[in-house]
Amino acid sequence: MTNAPPGASPRRRLSASLHHRPRVRLSLLLSGPLIWLGLAYLGALAALFVTAFWSTDVFTGRVVVSWSLDNFATLARDAVYRTITVRTVGVAVLVTVIDAVIAFPMAFAMAKFTSRRTQRLLVIAVMTPLWASYLVKAYAWRSMLSGNGVLHWLLAPVGLDGPGYGLTATVITLSYLWLPYMILPIYAGLDRLPDSLVDASGDLGARSVRTFFSVVLPLAMPAVIAGSIFTFSLSLGDYIAVKIVGGTSQLLGNVVYDNIGAANNLPFAATVATVPVVIMLLYLAAVRRTGALDTL
Amino acid sequence: MTFSRTTRRVLLGALALGLAVVYFPLLVVLLNSFNADPTFGWPPAGFTLEWWSRAAGNDGALAALRTSVEAGVAATAIALVLGTMAAFALQRYKFIGRNPISLLIVLPIALPGIVTGIALNNAFRTILGINLGLFTAIVAHATFCIVVVFNNVVARLRRMGNNLEEASMDLGADGISTFRLVTFPMLRSALLAGGLLAFALSFDEIIVTTFTLGAGMETVPIWIYDNLFRPNQAPIVNVVAAVLILASTVPVYLAQRLSGDSASGGRL
Numbered sequence: 001m002t003n004a005p006p007g008a009s010p011r012r013r014l015s016a017s018l019h020h021r022p023r024v025r026l027s028l029l030l031s032g033p034l035i036w037l038g039l040a041y042l043g044a045l046a047a048l049f050v051t052a053f054w055s056t057d058v059f060t061g062r063v064v065v066s067w068s069l070d071n072f073a074t075l076a077r078d079a080v081y082r083t084i085t086v087r088t089v090g091v092a093v094l095v096t097v098i099d100a101v102i103a104f105p106m107a108f109a110m111a112k113f114t115s116r117r118t119q120r121l122l123v124i125a126v127m128t129p130l131w132a133s134y135l136v137k138a139y140a141w142r143s144m145l146s147g148n149g150v151l152h153w154l155l156a157p158v159g160l161d162g163p164g165y166g167l168t169a170t171v172i173t174l175s176y177l178w179l180p181y182m183i184l185p186i187y188a189g190l191d192r193l194p195d196s197l198v199d200a201s202g203d204l205g206a207r208s209v210r211t212f213f214s215v216v217l218p219l220a221m222p223a224v225i226a227g228s229i230f231t232f233s234l235s236l237g238d239y240i241a242v243k244i245v246g247g248t249s250q251l252l253g254n255v256v257y258d259n260i261g262a263a264n265n266l267p268f269a270a271t272v273a274t275v276p277v278v279i280m281l282l283y284l285a286a287v288r289r290t291g292a293l294d295t296l
Numbered sequence: 297m298t299f300s301r302t303t304r305r306v307l308l309g310a311l312a313l314g315l316a317v318v319y320f321p322l323l324v325v326l327l328n329s330f331n332a333d334p335t336f337g338w339p340p341a342g343f344t345l346e347w348w349s350r351a352a353g354n355d356g357a358l359a360a361l362r363t364s365v366e367a368g369v370a371a372t373a374i375a376l377v378l379g380t381m382a383a384f385a386l387q388r389y390k391f392i393g394r395n396p397i398s399l400l401i402v403l404p405i406a407l408p409g410i411v412t413g414i415a416l417n418n419a420f421r422t423i424l425g426i427n428l429g430l431f432t433a434i435v436a437h438a439t440f441c442i443v444v445v446f447n448n449v450v451a452r453l454r455r456m457g458n459n460l461e462e463a464s465m466d467l468g469a470d471g472i473s474t475f476r477l478v479t480f481p482m483l484r485s486a487l488l489a490g491g492l493l494a495f496a497l498s499f500d501e502i503i504v505t506t507f508t509l510g511a512g513m514e515t516v517p518i519w520i521y522d523n524l525f526r527p528n529q530a531p532i533v534n535v536v537a538a539v540l541i542l543a544s545t546v547p548v549y550l551a552q553r554l555s556g557d558s559a560s561g562g563r564l
Contacts, residue, residue: 015470026389033382037400041439044419109311113304129318131496131544135517136537140321208303237408253410276408
């Protein structure tokens with residue numbers, strides 16, 4: 001392309017001038033997303049963080065702008081919040097590990113032992129329940145776990161009973177909800193892994209187990225980590241599954257929710273909300289070098 | 297491949313069992329929608345269509361459906377524009393700050409929903425002084441839908457390269473014509489797939505919606521949640537759940553047909 005000839009239409013001149021100014025084109029393209037996400041979303045996150053240092057007037061319930069670390073002190077000192085934080089992180093780690101252990105063999109079989117055509121169908125089979133509403137799936141487990149529900153009926157003949165509503169039910173439900181988020185990235189990762197590497201490992205005398213731990217697992221790790229970001233983060237922030245099947249046990253999300261609703265204490269809710277954010281940012285920073293973020 | 301026959305069998309068995317477990321609870325919901333026992337005791341007490349006919353006439357559920365569709369369509373439209381712009385910028389240009397920006401696009405879904413929810417709630421109410429309504433929910437939904445469109449468009453741009461666009465320019469088309477006649481047609485199915493998935497994500501979202509939708513309004517997930525703990529509503533909730541299970545297969549199927557790229561969900 002050369003410069004637009006003299007007398008060309010305005011549109012053509014605009015087009016030509018843009019063509020010669022990649023920086024202008026780039027800034028035009030970036031302006032929309034950056035104003036929306038950079039200004040509005042990051043601004044909102046920053047404001048939330050600032051609010052965490054404010055307080056609430058006990059009598060009027062209004063937010064008082066006075067800087068203090070009181071909220072953070074309460075959070076750190078009160079044994080209740082420590083317990084809830086540990087419980088939440090524990091649940092998130094447990095759900096992530098359970099999902100990784102269940103998802104890996106499934107993804108491996110999908111990627112390596114089935115034909116292209118079957119693979120496409122299997123991807124659809126895994127994705128479909130992902131888009132079946134979150135609430136429907138949590139609800140499904142509520143009716144499965146209920147006193148006269150399917151699980152009770154299935155386990156009664158072997159002399160067992162379902163776990164009922166409680167922390168175990170929360171872990172089961174969350175693992176179920178987030179499983180596709182683990183299967184699909186691992187599948188995508190293993191699908192990219194060339195079969196020839198596995199064959200080479202076998203030709204050099206490694207058995208299946210050795211090949212798995214020395215070749216397959218290291219190469220698939222970024223995909224597992226990519227999946228773990230979602231299972232971990234989604235579990236850290238959840239409060240709805242807890243309300244539906246969790247019985248009386250509380251997670252961080254419930255504390256945040258209750259402080260906004262019933263207690264009307266936005267500053268303290270903001271303080272509690274910084275906990276999962278800090279945990280998540282530390283986790284994201286830790287896994288950045290593995291290349292997992294590029295595959296999201 | 298060097299894996300023994302036993303390994304193959306075990307892993308394929310695990311895959312089949314895993315999928316069976318994934319679908320089993322959904323199947324139970326479907327079966328329960330015809331269960332004559334209103335508390336859904338198992339095994340079913342008998343077959344009935346009563347819950348389906350009662351749900352069809354439920355005004356609350358229908359109003360919630362309308363709100364969900366309005367929010368989803370508007371959020372998807374915004375996400376399509378912004379996600380495509382971001383995809384072009386990050387896929388076609390090398391510049392400083394590229395990595396932080398790609399992290400920023402993922403952030404709204406990488407952070408727990410409750411954080412995004414109260415951050416936006418606080419920004420709307422305390423800082424900007426806007427009352428919560430449908431508009432605020434749309435803004436919130438668009439924020440986390442951008443990444444879905446972005447992912448789909450980036451995948452397509454990466455695959456199609458820019459040979460055809462360069463050819464078009466060499467043959468004398470200006471940038472705008474090239475976009476209209478060459479680039480856009482090649483992107484169209486990726487945009488449609490991204491849009492469908494963004495809509496599905498918006499339709500399903502509950503945590504962020506709880507904090508950004510105005511009082512007195514309900515989306516379908518919020519309606520389900522509100523009615524979940526009312527024993528006399530259980531059969532209707534169950535029918536709505538059954539409908540959503542069946543309806544959710546449509547966008548996934550279409551998106552998969554259209555995109556041709558493997559897995560292409562928002563959080564994937």
